Amino acid sequence: MSENQRTIEIEVLRYHPEKDQVPYQQVFQVPFTDDMSVLQGVQYIKDYLDGSLSFRWSCRMAICGSCGMMIN
Numbered sequence: 001m002s003e004n005q006r007t008i009e010i011e012v013l014r015y016h017p018e019k020d021q022v023p024y025q026q027v028f029q030v031p032f033t034d035d036m037s038v039l040q041g042v043q044y045i046k047d048y049l050d051g052s053l054s055f056r057w058s059c060r061m062a063i064c065g066s067c068g069m070m071i072n
């Protein structure tokens with residue numbers, strides 16, 4: 001990540017029932033561009049920051065609804 005690249009904070013509610021007693025918030029710094037989607041942001045987290053992050057998606061074309069998330 002270059003020094004002048006813009007980043008956004010993505011705060012994710014995490015919960016692993018076998019390890020965690022309660023859900024907790026985890027914050028990630030994610031580089032972004034103006035044409036980026038939230039799905040691309042969470043994919044960045046999974047690919048580069050924390051491979052244990054899990055979420056659903058399928059078509060990436062606003063057809064199937066698999067990527068529905070509660071945001072803010």
Ligand code: FES
Pocket residue numbers: 057058059060061062063064065066067068
């Ligand atoms: S992955 Fe988002 S609508 Fe299909």
